[in-house]
Amino acid sequence: MGCCDAPGLMPLEEAMDNMLSRIKPIQTTLRLPLAEALGYVLAEEILSPIFVPPFDNSAMDGYALRIADLEQSKTLPLAGKSFAGLPFEGEWPQGTCVRIMTGAKIPQGCDAVIMQENTQVTEDGILFLQDEVKLNNNIRPTGDDIKQGDIVLPKGARLSPRDIPMIATLGVSHVVVVRKPKVAFFSTGDELKPLGEPLAEGQIYDSNRYGIKPLIENFGCEAIDLGIIPDCPKTLAETFEQAQQLADVVVTSGGVSVGEADYTKDILEELGEIGFWKLAIKPGKPFAFGKLNTAWFCGLPGNPVSAVLTMYVLVQPMLAKLAGHTEWKAPESIPAITKTAFKKGPGRTDYQRGVYTIEDGQFVVETTGNQSSGAFRSMSLANCFVVLERERGRVEVGETVQIQLFNSTLY
Ligand code: AMP
Ligand code: MG
Numbered sequence: 001m002g003c004c005d006a007p008g009l010m011p012l013e014e015a016m017d018n019m020l021s022r023i024k025p026i027q028t029t030l031r032l033p034l035a036e037a038l039g040y041v042l043a044e045e046i047l048s049p050i051f052v053p054p055f056d057n058s059a060m061d062g063y064a065l066r067i068a069d070l071e072q073s074k075t076l077p078l079a080g081k082s083f084a085g086l087p088f089e090g091e092w093p094q095g096t097c098v099r100i101m102t103g104a105k106i107p108q109g110c111d112a113v114i115m116q117e118n119t120q121v122t123e124d125g126i127l128f129l130q131d132e133v134k135l136n137n138n139i140r141p142t143g144d145d146i147k148q149g150d151i152v153l154p155k156g157a158r159l160s161p162r163d164i165p166m167i168a169t170l171g172v173s174h175v176v177v178v179r180k181p182k183v184a185f186f187s188t189g190d191e192l193k194p195l196g197e198p199l200a201e202g203q204i205y206d207s208n209r210y211g212i213k214p215l216i217e218n219f220g221c222e223a224i225d226l227g228i229i230p231d232c233p234k235t236l237a238e239t240f241e242q243a244q245q246l247a248d249v250v251v252t253s254g255g256v257s258v259g260e261a262d263y264t265k266d267i268l269e270e271l272g273e274i275g276f277w278k279l280a281i282k283p284g285k286p287f288a289f290g291k292l293n294t295a296w297f298c299g300l301p302g303n304p305v306s307a308v309l310t311m312y313v314l315v316q317p318m319l320a321k322l323a324g325h326t327e328w329k330a331p332e333s334i335p336a337i338t339k340t341a342f343k344k345g346p347g348r349t350d351y352q353r354g355v356y357t358i359e360d361g362q363f364v365v366e367t368t369g370n371q372s373s374g375a376f377r378s379m380s381l382a383n384c385f386v387v388l389e390r391e392r393g394r395v396e397v398g399e400t401v402q403i404q405l406f407n408s409t410l411y
Contacts, residue, residue, distance in 0.1 A: 008278065009278050009279060009280035009285070009347070009348065010277050010278065010279050010280060011279075011280050011349075011390075012279060012280060012281050012313070012314075012349055015277060015279055015287070015289070015314065016314065016317065018275075018289070019289055019314065019317075019318045020317060020318065020321055022291075023296070023318055023321045023322050024322075025178070025321060025322060025323070025324035026178050026179055026181060026248065026322055026323065026324060027178075028178070028179040029043040029176050029177060029178055029179065030176070030177060030179055031174050031175070031176050031177075032174060032175055032177055033173065033174055034164060034167055034168060034172065034173055034174065034175055035164075037159050037164065037175050037177055038159055038160075038161065038164055039158065039159060039180075039220045040158070040159055040175075040177035040178065040180065040220070041156060041157070041158045041159075041177060041178045041220065041323050041324045041325045042153060042154070042155055042156065042157050042158075042159065042175060042176070042177055042178075043155060043176045043177055043178045043324065044155055044175075044176045045151050045153065045154050045155045046151070046152045046153040046167055046170070046172065046175070047149060047150070047151060047152070048146045048147065048148055048149060048150045048152050048170045049148065049170060049171065049172070050146075050148055050170060050171060051142050051143035051146065051147060051148050052143065052144075052145045052146040052169055052170065053140055053141075053142060053143075053144060053145065054142065055105050055106075055142055056105065056106040056139055056140070056141050056142055057084075057103050057104060057105055057106060057139070057140050058082075058100045058101065058102055058103065058104050058106060058113045058138060058139065058140070059102065059113070059138045059139065059140050060102060060113055060115040060116075060138045061100070061101050061102055061115065061116050062100060062113050062114050062115040062116045062117075062118075062119065062138065063076075063078075063097040063098065063099060063100060063113065063114050063116070063119060063126055063128075064082065064097065064098045064100045064106055064107055064110040064112070064113050065096075065097040065098070065110055065111075065112060065113075065114065065128075066094065066109060066110055066111055066112075067111055067112050067133050067135060069094065069095050069096075069097075070112075070128060070133060072095070074127060074128050074129075075122060075124050075125045075126065075127045075128070076095065076096055076097040076125050076126055076128070077095075077096050077097070077124070077125035077126075078096065078097060078098070078099060078125055078126055079092065079093050079096035079097065079098055080098055080099070081098060081099040081100070081101075082098050082099070082100045082101070082104040082105055082106070082107055083100075083101045083104050084101055084102065084103035084104045085104075086104070087104065087105040087107075088100075088105070088107040091108070092107035092108055092109045092110060094109065096125075097125070097126050097128075098110065100113055106139055111135055111136060111139070112133050112134070112135065112136065112137040112138065112139065113137060113138035113139055114128055114130050114133060114137065114138070115138060118130040145169075146169070146170070152166060152167070152170065153166070153167070154326075154327065155326070156324055156325060156326030156327050157325075157327045158220055158323070158325045158327065158328070159175070159177070178323060178324040180220060180221050180222045180323065181220075181221045181222070181248045181249060181319055181322045181323050182221065182222045182224060182246065182247040182248050182249070183216045183221045183222065183223055183224065183247055183248065183249045183250075183251055183319070184224040184226055184242075184243040184244075184246050184247035184249070184250050184251070184295075185209065185212050185213065185216065185223065185224070185225060185226065185250070185251040185252065185253075186209070186225070186226035186227055186228065186229050186239060186243070186252055186253075187206045187208050187209050187227075187228045187229070187252070187253050187254060187302075188228075188229050188230075188231060188236065188252055188253065188254040188255040188264065188302075189206075189228070189230070189231060189254045189255070189302060190230050190231045191203050191204055192204065192205070192206040192228045192254075193205055193206065193228075194206060194227075194228060195210075206228050207304050207376065208253040208254070208300075208302070208304055208307045208308075209225060209227075209228075209253075211304060211307055211308040211311070211376075212251060212253065212300070212307065212308075212311055213225060215308065215311045215312065215315075215316070215409060215410075216251070216319075218408070218409035218410075219315075219316055219319045219320065219323075219409060220319075220320075220323055220325065221249075221319055221323065224243075224246050224247055226239055226242065226243055231255065231263060232263075233263045233266070233267060236255075236263055236264065236267050237267045237270075237271070240267060240268070240271055240292065241271070243295070244271070244292040244293060244294050244295040245294065247295055248295055248296065248322060249295055249296045249297070249298065249318075249319065249322065250292060250295050250296070250297050250298070251297075251298045251299075251300060251311070251315065252264065252297075252298075252299050252300065253299075253300045253301070253302050253307045254300075254301070254302030255299070255302065256276060256286045256287065256288045256299040256300070256301060256302075257285075257286040257301060257302075258286075264288070264299060265288075268288070268290070268292070268297065268299075271292050271293060272290055272291050272292035272293055272297065273290050273291055274288055274289070274290030274291075274292075274297055274299070275288065275289055275290050276288045276299075277289065279348075280347070280348045280349060280390060281309075281310075281313070281348055281349045281350075281351065282348040282349070282350045282351070282373075283301070283303060283305050283306040283309055283351070283373030284300075284301055284306040284309050284310040284313070284314075284351070284373075285301070285306075285348070286299075286301045287299065287300065287301065287310055287314065289314075296318075296322075298310075298314070298315050298318070300315075301373075303373035303374045304373075304374065304376045304379075305353075305372075305373045305374070305375065305376055305378060305379050306373045308376075308379055309351055309379075309385075312409070312410065313351065316409065317330060331404045331405065331406070331407050332404070333387055333402035333403065333404050334363055334402070334403055334404075334405070335363065335400050335401070335402060335403075336356055336362075336363035336364055336365040336386075336400070336401055336402075336403045337362060337363070337364050337365070337398060337399070337400060337401075338364075338365055338366070338386075338395055338396070338397055338398060338399050338400075338401055339364050339365065339366040339397065340366040340367045340397060341367075341394065341395060341396050341397055342367055342386060342388060342394070342395040342401070343371070343394055344388050344392060344393060344394055344395060345393060345394075346390065346391050346392065346393055347390065348390060349387065349388070349389060349390050350386075350387070350388040350392075351385045351386075351387055351404075352367060352371050352378075352385065352386040352388060353367075353368045353371065353378040353379055353381070353382035353384075353385065353386070354366060354367055354368060354382055354383075354384050354385065354386040354403060355368060355381065355382060355383055355384070356383060356384045356403055356405070363403060365384065365386055365401065365403050367386070368381040368382045369381070382406070383405070383406060384403045384404055384405045384406060385403065385404040385406075386401050386402075386403050387401075387402045387403070387404055388401060388402075389402075
């Protein structure tokens with residue numbers, strides 16, 4: 001047995017269920033101008049107050065006419081024009097055609113638009129060269145896209161760059177959204193140095209805060225950076241106290257394994273009820289979750305790959321639930337053929353970092369190399385996780401594995 005297949009590891013699903021069953025969505029809502037609502041979760045569904053388009057309009061630059069008139073004569077006199085925003089005025093006279101532009105209102109009584117490329121201007125009027133004209137040719141009817149009263153977006157949707165213009169189409173200027181969860185985070189460790197300062201002996205740069213903050217923000221939450229905290233019980237206790245007052249969730253990195261400097265456990269036992277878990281995943285085995293007096297707590301392992309990975313796999317769904325983002329879906333797995341071998345021993349679900357491509361319509365995947373949980377290059381080069389099942393051993397070239405393409409939060 002290797003170090004990683006010790007008994008008593010908690011399966012990932014059990015950890016997820018435990019977390020998700022306890023979290024209740026935030027109830028506080030706010031009304032925001034649409035232009036400021038990107039990334040927020042809708043607290044109410046969006047119903048369309050109007051038909052879109054609101055009137056029958058032309059899909060082409062050309063001429064509007066009545067098909068029955070065209071059957072009498074291929075040339076029709078021009079009665080006027082209908083431009084976008086400047087409709088044909090008055091009553092449309094039968095037996096004529098109207099110059100019309102894309103988006104302009106179809107004059108009452110016309111039942112087709114012929115594109116200008118199929119016409120010729122003559123002294124007697126417009127000559128139509130198109131043989132067969134179907135009813136409503138090039139006409140976009142009222143409500144073609146959306147009917148008044150349609151549910152355009154459900155409650156619990158997180159507003160994307162596709163949703164904002166959709167809502168704008170309806171003329172809706174403000175939306176009711178859930179307040180963003182606030183997440184305070186800090187790194188723990190005596191060895192950590194801020195960027196921009198030279199390293200003394202035994203020190204490393206604190207990279208985890210730079211991995212955690214963008215994820216918090218990409219998950220649709222507000223990030224509160226509390227810096228680097230040394231492995232000192234008093235300072236840690238004070239920081240936890242401050243963090244829980246500022247935020248809904250406190251996320252830390254480091255200090256949750258069995259190392260000598262791992263004071264977090266003792267401190268947290270005083271501040272709340274926290275479970276320290278050994279998860280059956282690799283990397284990311286040590287993970288802590290629980291409730292402080294007034295905030296949730298997630299303790300990530302210190303190794304940089306483990307910290308980002310547990311944020312993505314475990315904390316992301318939890319924050320989605322807190323944010324009321326009921327439309328959130330876990331990234332799906334797809335089968336791929338291995339182009340390189342993957343080292344693995346049975347015991348834990350392994351999230352190796354891979355690069356997938358598509359060859360002849362088939363997903364193929366190779367390793368990013370050194371898979372140490374301290375080697376962040378493996379994450380930086382990757383575009384997917386290669387999720388190797390718990391009981392699986394070494395994977396050879398040509399085997400089928402499940403890959404999980406990164407969702408937008410890692411781009
Ligand atoms: P720990 O979980 O505190 O035992 O740390 C595990 C490993 O991750 C050690 O090698 C630490 O030096 C490293 N580590 C901890 N925190 C950070 C951080 N914020 N940035 C980079 N590496 C870290
Ligand atoms: Mg540490």
